[in-house]
Amino acid sequence: MSAESTAPTSAPLVGIIMGSQSDWATMKHAADTLTALGVPHEVRIVSAHRTPQRLVEYATTARGRGLKVIVAGAGGAAHLPGMAASMTPLPVFGVPIESHALKGMDSLLSIVQMPGGIPVGTLAIGKAGAINAALLAASVIALMDPAVADALDGWRARQTAAVADIPVDQPA
Numbered sequence: 001m002s003a004e005s006t007a008p009t010s011a012p013l014v015g016i017i018m019g020s021q022s023d024w025a026t027m028k029h030a031a032d033t034l035t036a037l038g039v040p041h042e043v044r045i046v047s048a049h050r051t052p053q054r055l056v057e058y059a060t061t062a063r064g065r066g067l068k069v070i071v072a073g074a075g076g077a078a079h080l081p082g083m084a085a086s087m088t089p090l091p092v093f094g095v096p097i098e099s100h101a102l103k104g105m106d107s108l109l110s111i112v113q114m115p116g117g118i119p120v121g122t123l124a125i126g127k128a129g130a131i132n133a134a135l136l137a138a139s140v141i142a143l144m145d146p147a148v149a150d151a152l153d154g155w156r157a158r159q160t161a162a163v164a165d166i167p168v169d170q171p172a
C-alpha cells in the first residue's frame with residue numbers, strides 16, 4: 001500500500017520528509033504512528049543535495065500550507081533536517097537513518113550537532129527515532145487538538161496494558 005493511501009485524508013498537519021527512497025523503510029514507522037493517532041500528514045522525498053530546489057520550495061512554503069511540524073529523516077552526512085529548519089519557523093524533528101558504513105552514528109552526529117540558533121529536535125537512530133518523532137509531532141498537535149490528545153492518551157494506555165508482569169521464554 002502506498003504512503004498516500006495510508007495517510008488520513010484531511011489537510012496535512014505534519015510533513016514527513018526524507019532524503020531518499022532508501023529511508024522509507026525507517027520513516028514508514030513515523031507515518032504509521034501518525035496514522036494510528038489520526039494525525040493528518042504527508043510524505044515526500046526531499047533531498048538536500050540531490051533536489052535542493054525541492055527542499056527550498058518545501059521548507060519555505062510549509063507553514064503557509066498549514067503544516068505545524070516537520071519530521072525529517074536522513075542518513076550519512078544528514079543535512080536535510082538542519083537545512084529544512086533553516087528555512088522554516090516550524091518545529092523540525094530529525095531522525096538519523098541507520099547508515100550501512102557507520103550504523104547511523106554519522107547521521108546522528110550530523111543532525112544533533114546544530115550550531116546554536118537553528119534548532120533540530122534530534123531523535124534516536126532508526127525505527128525508535130521515527131516512532132518517537134511522530135509521537136513528539138503528535139504531542140505538538142495535541143496542544144491544539146483534543147482528539148489527538150485523547151489518541152495519545154489511549155496509545156500510552158494500550159502500551160502500558162501490553163507490558164506483561166512476568167517474562168516468558170521465547171524461541172531463539
Ligand code: RP5
Pocket residue numbers: 018019020021022023047073074075076097
Ligand atoms: C541521504 O543519503 C539519505 O537520507 C539516505 O539515508 C542516504 C543514502 O541515500 P541513497 O544513496 O540510498 O539514495 O541523503
